[in-house]
Amino acid sequence: MADSGSDSGSHASSFDAADDQDWADWVDEEGGVDVHGAGQGEGGFSSAARTRTAFHALFADDDGALRSFGTAREALEDAKGRGCDFVTVVRRLRLDPLQVIRLLNYLRRHAGSVKPDHISGLKGDEKYLNDDEELKPVPGFENDGLLQIDFDDLDVELGGEGQTEEQSQIAELQSELQAARLAFEDLRQKYAESLHMDHHIAEQHSSSSSSARGAESEAPKAKRDDDSHYFTSYASHEIHQTMIADKVRTLSYAKFLLSPANAHLIRGKTVMDVGCGSGILSLFAARAGARQVIAIDASDVAKRARENVERNGMQGIIKVHQGKIEELDAELAEHRGKVDLIVSEWMGYFLLYESMLPSVLYARDAYLAKDGVLAPSHTRMILSAVSACDIIKERMTFWDNVYGFELAGMRKGLADEAWTECLQPNEIATSTSTLLDLAHHTMRTQQPRFEAPFILEVHSSAAGAEAGKAVEIQAFASWFDTWFTTDGCPHPPPGQQGDMKGGQELEGLPPVEVRCPGEAEVRGLTDLQRDAIVARASDSQEDKAGETVSFTTGPQGLATHWKQTLFVLKEPILAKPGARIVGTLRSTPSVDNSRELDVEIHYAVREEASEGSDAKKKVEAMTVQLFAVR
Numbered sequence: 001m002a003d004s005g006s007d008s009g010s011h012a013s014s015f016d017a018a019d020d021q022d023w024a025d026w027v028d029e030e031g032g033v034d035v036h037g038a039g040q041g042e043g044g045f046s047s048a049a050r051t052r053t054a055f056h057a058l059f060a061d062d063d064g065a066l067r068s069f070g071t072a073r074e075a076l077e078d079a080k081g082r083g084c085d086f087v088t089v090v091r092r093l094r095l096d097p098l099q100v101i102r103l104l105n106y107l108r109r110h111a112g113s114v115k116p117d118h119i120s121g122l123k124g125d126e127k128y129l130n131d132d133e134e135l136k137p138v139p140g141f142e143n144d145g146l147l148q149i150d151f152d153d154l155d156v157e158l159g160g161e162g163q164t165e166e167q168s169q170i171a172e173l174q175s176e177l178q179a180a181r182l183a184f185e186d187l188r189q190k191y192a193e194s195l196h197m198d199h200h201i202a203e204q205h206s207s208s209s210s211s212a213r214g215a216e217s218e219a220p221k222a223k224r225d226d227d228s229h230y231f232t233s234y235a236s237h238e239i240h241q242t243m244i245a246d247k248v249r250t251l252s253y254a255k256f257l258l259s260p261a262n263a264h265l266i267r268g269k270t271v272m273d274v275g276c277g278s279g280i281l282s283l284f285a286a287r288a289g290a291r292q293v294i295a296i297d298a299s300d301v302a303k304r305a306r307e308n309v310e311r312n313g314m315q316g317i318i319k320v321h322q323g324k325i326e327e328l329d330a331e332l333a334e335h336r337g338k339v340d341l342i343v344s345e346w347m348g349y350f351l352l353y354e355s356m357l358p359s360v361l362y363a364r365d366a367y368l369a370k371d372g373v374l375a376p377s378h379t380r381m382i383l384s385a386v387s388a389c390d391i392i393k394e395r396m397t398f399w400d401n402v403y404g405f406e407l408a409g410m411r412k413g414l415a416d417e418a419w420t421e422c423l424q425p426n427e428i429a430t431s432t433s434t435l436l437d438l439a440h441h442t443m444r445t446q447q448p449r450f451e452a453p454f455i456l457e458v459h460s461s462a463a464g465a466e467a468g469k470a471v472e473i474q475a476f477a478s479w480f481d482t483w484f485t486t487d488g489c490p491h492p493p494p495g496q497q498g499d500m501k502g503g504q505e506l507e508g509l510p511p512v513e514v515r516c517p518g519e520a521e522v523r524g525l526t527d528l529q530r531d532a533i534v535a536r537a538s539d540s541q542e543d544k545a546g547e548t549v550s551f552t553t554g555p556q557g558l559a560t561h562w563k564q565t566l567f568v569l570k571e572p573i574l575a576k577p578g579a580r581i582v583g584t585l586r587s588t589p590s591v592d593n594s595r596e597l598d599v600e601i602h603y604a605v606r607e608e609a610s611e612g613s614d615a616k617k618k619v620e621a622m623t624v625q626l627f628a629v630r
Helices: 009-014 046-052 072-083 086-093 095-108 117-119 151-157 165-194 201-204 209-217 226-233 237-245 247-258 260-266 280-285 301-311 358-365 390-399 612-620
Strands: 268-273 292-297 318-322 341-343 366-377 378-387 420-421 435-441 450-458 471-484 547-554 564-575 580-589 597-606 623-629
Touching: 072 086, 086 117, 086 151, 086 471, 209 471, 237 247, 247 260, 247 280, 247 366, 247 471, 247 547, 260 341, 268 358, 280 292, 280 301, 280 318, 280 341, 292 301, 301 318, 341 358, 358 366, 378 450, 390 471, 390 564, 564 597, 564 623
Parallel strands: 268 292, 268 341, 292 318, 341 366
Antiparallel strands: 378 435, 378 471, 420 564, 435 450, 450 580, 471 547, 471 564, 580 597, 597 623
């Protein structure tokens, strides 16, 4: 986590407008706005700003290209000549500045697919006009000149006929100010990147100069962007190597996709891979005989996936699209409701960390055919508790004696965040409890938040247990199990709106497979190369109802890259074998970052012999500890 530090004020005060009033020195050498020279230019813009600022066409040519112009007037006249008077649309709908930006960004994201008559016919209630996701800059169009236009004062901005000298001067000053703002914002972002700071921290550091922006500081701010770091982290190759090297993960997906019994789900069908990463799952689907595979990733790894597809001769089957699935509606319009199988490896630490599941569920609602299948189809979050855990002892006691010094202060905060570690089976000290079952075909399209009761019974065989003595419970531990069923069943009981309640276990799921599949068990892995496709299996194999595949990330199975999630207790629990640890775990998306989680655990110990009112009193005296899953 980046430390914002306690000296942010010093960063803010380091900028003094009096030290640098010459905006002519502010030049972005990589194509930003150059405000050197303030001569009046055509259309009310300074000549330098007009030279460096491109005004892109609103609609693409027949070849899909977007032309650029030297002035806003030319760009808007081009749109008008194609049948869309953009200025009239903005005024008719009374769009505010942010809505105009959303509309322009929408046009850029869907260049070539949005027609002039569509924009001319807008009613003002279109979803994207009020969707803050559309405020995110479109790559390649961040400094588009039309984004700088104030459509509320359009005649001045465009240098309309009959301008007075005073209006011309105002237009010139406005354009210079806007160019300076763009240059300042670009420098601020680069400053933040050089210090590895989040953009909102950089905004705090520059607060001392915000008054110079006047009324602009009062404008509504764009929705916080929680995606940038997330998608950037998936652009490097190391994380993909780690995931592919996870045999439990990769071979389980391969086994489901390449099973002869599941050929009826894939052969000759359309498959969508949400969050395709390196493209390995898409390649498995193509090898299994898919007619076409739609691979999607929002990070720059999509470029590598496209290269991987081409190197393996699968470009005729697999098409890679870069972007968030929620923003590709126009690009993927032909596939709405027609995808036969959606595959995605969306699971994060503590299952829900990273919040990618809502994107998969969005794809389900928009693209999955009525009888289509999600892979995986179900997941289950599990809770237990641990004792005599080596990694906890090591990390907690390390600071007690460091070359003769006690550095216990370094333990501060260790128990405030969840740990991701591999446990040994003998470190599990209690029974398990189901926190949440997720039925992917029916659950609501949102990041789950839940509250689950649990009861964990201390094992007599728990590590550290001795006859008649209490076991020291050091932490709660969580992991998840995953199933790939061929029909999306079982579904939750009727009347639950598709969601399972916390602590409720879905009936009908088979026991999870603990053993990792071997490569030789998966058809087509060891005997085929590159663009080879598995041979059609016999009718007796392909006519089966299908093969359900499952795997666990728990300590009883082969270690996975997900490991287990540890919630280390600030005060260990002392409980004798047979005692029960009862409580509630609550999980919600973090208020600071929607891709992270806040976990709250309430717990108490109920001794085996305690019954009646005494037991109730002990249960009611709950200890509460908060954790961040980061």
